[in-house]
Amino acid sequence: MFATSRCAGSSWDRWAGLVCRRSGRVLRPARLPCHAEGCLWRRGRGMRVVREQKDLAENFQRASSEAKAAFGNGEMFIERYIESPRHIEVQILGDKYGNVIHLFERDCSVQRRHQKLIEIAPAPHLDAAVRERISADAVKLAQSVGYQNAGTVEFLLDGNGNHYFIEVNARLQVEHTVTEEVTGVDLVQSQIRIADGHSLPDLNLTQEKVHIQGSALQCRITTEDPAKAFQPDTEVGKVWASESIVPLDLRAPWCHLTMIHSSLKSSQIEDHESAVKKMLRALAEFRIRGVKTNIPFLENVLKHEQFVTGKVDTSFIDENPDLTQKLVPGQNRAQKLLYYFANLMVNGPSTPLATGLMPANVKPSVPPQRGHELPQGFRDAYVKGGPEAFARAVRHHKGLLLTDTTFRDAHQSLLATRVRTFDLKNISPFVSQNFNNLFSVENWGGATFDVAMRFLHECPWERLAILRKEIPNIPFQMLLRGANAVGYTSYPDNVVFNGEFSDPSKTKYTLGYYMDLADELVKAGTHVLGIKDMAGLLKPEATTLLVTALRDKYPDLPIHLHTHDTAGLGLPT
Known part of the structure; x- marks a missing residue:
């Protein structure tokens, strides 16, 4: 040739x-x-x-x-x-009667080890005079040998606009589709009709009638791992799902996949930059699971400023090693969720308790509700008048109020906090109807986050929204530790403060210390004073001193006490 x-x-x-x-x-x-x-x-x-x-x-x-x-x-x-050339190839079409036309060019400069990765039609930012010379030489070459049917004449283009012949591919190449998209010519059908004896004029294909419309882009998806020097992945593909906006050509299952960006079949793409944006969306929506692919690498190429502006040559990938370094793999969330459900169905729930027993296959019976109208609760005062109205309503109440901690982890010893949102939701309407006189429901904090996400595979924030919808009349409360020094074990007496500020020999955590702390909280705008005794160490005498002092100084603020009855001190306190 x-x-x-x-x-x-x-x-x-x-x-x-x-x-x-x-x-x-x-x-x-x-x-x-x-x-x-x-x-x-x-x-x-x-x-x-x-x-x-x-x-x-x-x-x-x-x-x-x-x-x-x-x-x-x-x-x-x-x-x-030729040093760092552009790889430009011209699509030609010839019949049996000496007619040859070109269907303009494709830019195949994005290559790795001389293998094309991305093809663009037409070549972006190609000088019109250079395009005319290359196309004319391709047609002249084909005419000189009486070329018939489809073929590709390939050239290298140097930085001075000089083009150099490489070879002729006497066949229909994989990247012919981008030419079809910008010219509107069906090359496969044209080949068949030419072989059947039709001339190019018979097919209404003359040079003056072939025009470029828009821009098209093709990416070759391969089962190679770009993070490991494009090492082929030999795993078995499990999921393949193409997006909806871009046609896809599957060359060989799990071996070589070719994605075709169609500017005409999907929507009109006016220029190269718009085609790049649409291809990025197509790659983001494409799913291949079970094998590694070069999709993250292709996304890096498409986002690179040099590629977007159309100023790339065959050395582009070699000169930009960062294209293979900052790869963002797919999260594969749907597949992981399916595997989780399958494992759950076959092996049962993976939420072990202290005994190792499987959960009982029973459906708890929810007590009947009294009626459809919800009774008033302290949250109604909060909703209507804000935190000040809430504090006044609590203070005007005669008698002791209780906070229910069952929704948080009051069931920790027996059930290891493994109660699901599903079960909490089922009992919530009954709680709303029958426990409206609660000070609050403590349903957040403590072990909620760790257990919900690590063992129950639930979202604790979603739990809040669900419970609020079912219990609109009772305030919710969260257990928040300023310093996480909680350990579920026994400690020496000299490690744990025992709350004995009634002892005159104790000089650090005295009654004055706690009163000063209360002053700071009131100054900051608190509406409720809370005493947290999460180790159950507060004794009745110390409690009497502290609560009396707080009540005398702040008669309008409710006082909330959190204690544990582990050692039998909770109720007397």
Whole structure:
């Protein structure tokens, strides 16, 4: 084909030279640097760049041996090596009657090890004069050999706008689809009709009638792991789901996937930048599970400013190693959820208790409700008048008020806080109807977060919203520790403060200390004073001193006491 191209009448001094190896002899190339590659099959195999004459023979032999091992033929091309060119290829179509047209060009410059990764039609920001010259030379070459049917003429374009012939692919290439999208020409159908004897004019295909409309982009998705130098992944694919806005071409199951961005089939894409945005959305919505793919790498390429502006050449990936370093893998949430449900159905719930017994398969009986009208509770005062009205309503109440901690972890000793939101929701209407005189329901904090997320696989914030809907009339309360020094075990007496501020020998945590702390809280705007005795160490005498002092100084503020009856001191206190 190269020998023919020299006779086609174009400026072939710009095109790559050829020396073919038919014996053990290596010929001297016309100029350096040069490029040696196998002539039988070009897929990045058997290729070497030679910059000095002394390295030619060794690199030639190595490339020839590699090509022969891969393809059974060691004959080589020696071509001029173009530094950091753009890879431009022209789609041609010829009939049996000597008619040849071009369908403009594609930019295939984004390559890794000479393998195309992204194809764009038309080539972004290509000078109109350069486009005209390349297209004209492609047509002239095809006409000189009487070319029939579809083919691709490939060129390298240097930084000065000079183009160099590489080869002709006498077949329909994978990336032909982007050309179909911007020209509206069905190349597959055209091939069949040409083979059936139709001429290009019969198919209404003449050069003046072929125009570019919009921009199209194609990404090749492969089952390779970019984080491991694109090592092929040999796992079995479990899920494959394509997005809705971009057609997809599946070349081989779990081996080589090609995604086609369609500007005409999905929506009109006016320019390259818009096509890039839509392809990013398509890749984000595409799902392949069970195998690693190069999708995170492709997303990095598409987001790179140099690619978005269309200023890339064949060295783009080599010069930007960060493209393979900041990879964001898919979260695979749906698949993980399905696996969790499947495991739950087969093996039962994974919420172990202290005994190791499986939960009983019983449905608790919820007591009947008294009526549909909810009785008034202290939250109604809060909703109507704010925290001040709430505090007044509590203070005007004659008698002791209780906070129910069952919804938080009062069932910790027996059930290890493993009560689900589902069960709490079921009993909530009964609580709302029958326990409206509670001071509050403590349903958050403590062990809620850890147990809900780590054992029950639930969202504690969602639990709050669900319970509030079912219990609108009772205030909710949270147990919040300022310093997490809680341990569920016994400690020496000299480690734990025993609350004995009634003892005159204790000089640090005295009654005055706690009164000063109360003053600071009132100054900050608190509406309720809370005494937290979560170890159950507060004794009746100390409690009497503290509560009396607080009540005398702040008669309008409710006083809330949190204690434990573990040692039998809770009730007397």
